[in-house]
Amino acid sequence: MTNAIQYTKRRFEALKGAIAGDDEDEPLAVIGREESVSVHLQLWLLVGMVVFPILVAVVVSTKQQGIVTSLPDLIPGTYAVENYREAIVDYGFGRFMWNSLLMSVVVVVGKLVISVFAAMAIVYYRVPYKDLVFLFVLFTLLLPVPVRFIPLFQLINDLGWGNSLLAITVPYLASATTVFILRQHFLSIPNSIVETAKLDGVGPVKFTLQVLIPMSRGVLVGVSIIMFVYAWNQYLWPLVIIDSEANQVAQVGLQLLQGDVQGGQLSWSLVMAGSVLTLLPPLALMILFRKPLLETFAIQQK
Amino acid sequence: MSTREIFDGRLEAALLLAPTLLVSVVFLYYPTALAFRTSLFDAGFGRAEEFVGLENYLTLLESSAYHRSVAISVLFAALVVVGTITVSLYLTFLIHEVDDGQGWYLISVIWPYALPPAVAALVFLFILHPTLGVLTGPIEAVGFDVDWFNDGPQAFLVVLLVAIWKQIGYNVIFMIAAMKDVPDALTETAELDGVGRLRRLVSVYVPIMTPTLFFLVIINTIYAFFGTFAFVDLLTSGGPANATNVLIFDLYREGFSFFNFGVASTKSVVLFLVVAVLMVIQFRLTEEYSYYGA
Numbered sequence: 001m002t003n004a005i006q007y008t009k010r011r012f013e014a015l016k017g018a019i020a021g022d023d024e025d026e027p028l029a030v031i032g033r034e035e036s037v038s039v040h041l042q043l044w045l046l047v048g049m050v051v052f053p054i055l056v057a058v059v060v061s062t063k064q065q066g067i068v069t070s071l072p073d074l075i076p077g078t079y080a081v082e083n084y085r086e087a088i089v090d091y092g093f094g095r096f097m098w099n100s101l102l103m104s105v106v107v108v109v110g111k112l113v114i115s116v117f118a119a120m121a122i123v124y125y126r127v128p129y130k131d132l133v134f135l136f137v138l139f140t141l142l143l144p145v146p147v148r149f150i151p152l153f154q155l156i157n158d159l160g161w162g163n164s165l166l167a168i169t170v171p172y173l174a175s176a177t178t179v180f181i182l183r184q185h186f187l188s189i190p191n192s193i194v195e196t197a198k199l200d201g202v203g204p205v206k207f208t209l210q211v212l213i214p215m216s217r218g219v220l221v222g223v224s225i226i227m228f229v230y231a232w233n234q235y236l237w238p239l240v241i242i243d244s245e246a247n248q249v250a251q252v253g254l255q256l257l258q259g260d261v262q263g264g265q266l267s268w269s270l271v272m273a274g275s276v277l278t279l280l281p282p283l284a285l286m287i288l289f290r291k292p293l294l295e296t297f298a299i300q301q302k
Numbered sequence: 303m304s305t306r307e308i309f310d311g312r313l314e315a316a317l318l319l320a321p322t323l324l325v326s327v328v329f330l331y332y333p334t335a336l337a338f339r340t341s342l343f344d345a346g347f348g349r350a351e352e353f354v355g356l357e358n359y360l361t362l363l364e365s366s367a368y369h370r371s372v373a374i375s376v377l378f379a380a381l382v383v384v385g386t387i388t389v390s391l392y393l394t395f396l397i398h399e400v401d402d403g404q405g406w407y408l409i410s411v412i413w414p415y416a417l418p419p420a421v422a423a424l425v426f427l428f429i430l431h432p433t434l435g436v437l438t439g440p441i442e443a444v445g446f447d448v449d450w451f452n453d454g455p456q457a458f459l460v461v462l463l464v465a466i467w468k469q470i471g472y473n474v475i476f477m478i479a480a481m482k483d484v485p486d487a488l489t490e491t492a493e494l495d496g497v498g499r500l501r502r503l504v505s506v507y508v509p510i511m512t513p514t515l516f517f518l519v520i521i522n523t524i525y526a527f528f529g530t531f532a533f534v535d536l537l538t539s540g541g542p543a544n545a546t547n548v549l550i551f552d553l554y555r556e557g558f559s560f561f562n563f564g565v566a567s568t569k570s571v572v573l574f575l576v577v578a579v580l581m582v583i584q585f586r587l588t589e590e591y592s593y594y595g596a
Contacts, residue, residue, distance in 0.1 A: 035499075039400050046393055047410045050470060053425045054417075056436055060428065070439045114321035125315035126307045137322060142581055143330045146528040146550050147574045150557045150566045151336035152329065174325035191305055198308040207308075233418045235532040236550075240558060251420040255536065268428055275421040282416035290409060297475055301517055 054279070061273040068268075079269065087257065087273040092245065096253030097277060099165075100232055103249055104281075106169040107231040108224050115175055115223075119182035120208065124194075134183070140176045145237050153240055167241045168249070172231060177300065178223050184299045185219045186212070222296025225289050229282045250278045334574065340567035347561040358568035367544070368552070368569075375549045378462065379526035385466040386522050387515065390473035395503045397474070398481045408478065415471035419532035426464045427537055450538075454545025457538045461546050464533045469525055473518055480514035481507055513591040520584040527576055549573060 063077030450456035
């Protein structure tokens with residue numbers, strides 16, 4: 001176990017270096033100028049390929065008709081404001097975005113709270129059959145949505161939750177991954193701190209608020225981003241269980257914009273405006289919180 | 303380790319565990335059990351359930367359409383894994399080697415982690431659209447006829463490209479950490495021995511990164527089987543002529559186009575077995591490597 005923690009710590013350091021770009025162990029290899037140029041060129045090429053599709057989406061979302069049939073057509077247009085307004089207001093995409101946001105925030109907050117509770121019990125309480133309990137939680141990794149969406153559909157409808165916020169949030173609240181990451185992190189908090197808290201007679205609430213949370217900020221932010229991206233990007237389950245446009249999420253709502261395209265009513269610029277809008281929240285969070293996010297990933301693998 | 307157990311209250315512990323356990327039982331374990339049960343019934347919308355034993359399983363065993371779907375999924379998963387790992391590994395290596403701007407390069411290749419699958423699908427639908435696509439013209443200029451609305455293998459290729467594109471970010475995130483872990487001494491030795499750049503990647507870095515690479519093989523396989531539904535649904539709807547009818551899409555159609563909940567549940571059970579096998583392999587490998595590393 002100590003080894004694992006040491007390993008995780010080394011990973012933290014490595015990642016921190018990579019993110020901050022402050023690579024302390026400067027290039028080991030004394031690379032020649034030519035080689036350096038070649039590495040940069042290859043990176044530019046590959047980065048270009050990874051980014052190109054989204055750049056096209058952004059450009060198209062600013063054009064009048066969104067017809068871009070050749071590369072020279074890829075000059076930004078001047079219809080950005082109209083397009084985004086039309087998508088958000090006329091096509092109700094604002095509503096879809098709001099529903100997605102609501103779903104994601106409820107999932108993140110709910111999952112975070114109940115997973116912190118569970119991980120706390122597993123690490124800091126004397127619980128009989130603790131290993132079994134942990135295994136029971138971990139075993140749910142075998143049960144992703146695609147394996148159970150057919151019976152889940154029946155269950156949610158039997159509960160009368162069909163087409164509601166409950167249907168797209170509650171089934172996501174239990175998370176083996178989050179409990180696992182938090183457990184690993186709690187186990188890496190130095191024992192001396194925990195023992196001091198015990199000697200001081202600190203109760204569970206005080207311990208959580210004054211020791212656990214302050215010492216876990218990075219991980220809590222990291223898992224929150226992971227959970228947000230996961231919830232926001234859900235497609236299959238909302239598609240199946242939500243059947244009114246008023247309650248639909250952005251992922252599935254995009255298709256409704258596309259429906260008009262196939263009906264011959266144009267308009268790719270609207271679909272791309274919707275796509276850019278749908279990409280923005282998870283992308284912004286990821287870029288903003290990349291440091292804690294990457295540190296948290298380092299724990300997940302172990 | 304036991305010294306961490308500083309609190310005694312059993313009731314408190316039970317209350318803390320209750321929400322996670324309750325949601326797990328009601329929304330994860332129970333539906334799964336229900337799938338196993340329904341797989342033994344003839345069940346659908348508006349008709350009485352009838353116990354049929356293993357008939358649904360026999361139906362799948364004998365269905366050539368289902369066999370084809372299995373074959374397509376396995377091929378698809380293999381190509382997603384190989385494609386994603388190769389591209390990501392080379393990208394990671396370049397970022398690892400570059401002398402300047404590492405942070406920027408990293409963020410500009412890991413962002414697809416946040417990319418919604420539905421957005422990825424629609425953007426590709428537009429870029430490679432057989433008549434409207436931006437890239438269609440240039441590709442056809444080289445003498446290749448873009449016709450993936452009708453051509454099965456082409457449709458398969460388009461879905462594959464989207465799937466790899468979306469998964470690169472996640473892979474690079476894990477690979478860059480693993481590559482940074484390679485001891486400097488090894489890199490130096492390799493340099494002194496005059497080992498070339500690419501050779502160093504293949505013969506020095508890859509072997510040391512094996513645990514991470516295995517982890518990613520499993521994660522990417524699970525992703526290829528289950529995380530690609532939106533691509534198929536939005537790009538090809540399983541067509542043309544079922545060329546992209548992967549298992550997860552096939553299951554969706556069985557349930558929500560044909561409303562055969564019995565057979566659909568049987569197909570769910572098959573998918574459950576796929577995840578189970580993959581997870582067991584991952585668990586075994588992780589254990590092995592943690593001993594090896596200790």
